[in-house]
Amino acid sequence: MNTPKQTKRHCPTCRKHTVQKVSVNKARGRSTAHPMSRGATARVRLRGERRGFGNLGRYSKPPKPKMTGKKMTKKTDFRYACSVCGAMTTQKKGIRAKKVELV
Numbered sequence: 001m002n003t004p005k006q007t008k009r010h011c012p013t014c015r016k017h018t019v020q021k022v023s024v025n026k027a028r029g030r031s032t033a034h035p036m037s038r039g040a041t042a043r044v045r046l047r048g049e050r051r052g053f054g055n056l057g058r059y060s061k062p063p064k065p066k067m068t069g070k071k072m073t074k075k076t077d078f079r080y081a082c083s084v085c086g087a088m089t090t091q092k093k094g095i096r097a098k099k100v101e102l103v
């Protein structure tokens with residue numbers, strides 16, 4: 001996948017379209033990007049504090065192994081830096097691509 005190094009995008013800080021520099025970041029999972037979001041308390045209970053009732057919706061036996069492999073593509077995570085004010089905005093949704101190249 002080829003993307004231009006600079007694009008004209010809307011900057012929420014300047015409130016208008018400005019030229020913005022594109023940089024590629026490693027896409028992170030939901031749990032690492034938002035560690036304190038919904039489900040964080042459940043994870044804390046799973047990992048450390050083992051109090052409360054029930055089995056947290058899990059099975060008592062481990063599941064049978066499935067034929068799964070590594071994903072061939074990664075989701076893109078572009079960052080756009082405004083050339084006027086320097087504010088950084090992120091891509092809303094990543095697209096799956098094998099290789100990302102800034103042209």
Ligand SMILES: [Zn+2]
Nearest residue numbers: 011014082085
């Ligand atoms: Zn700006």
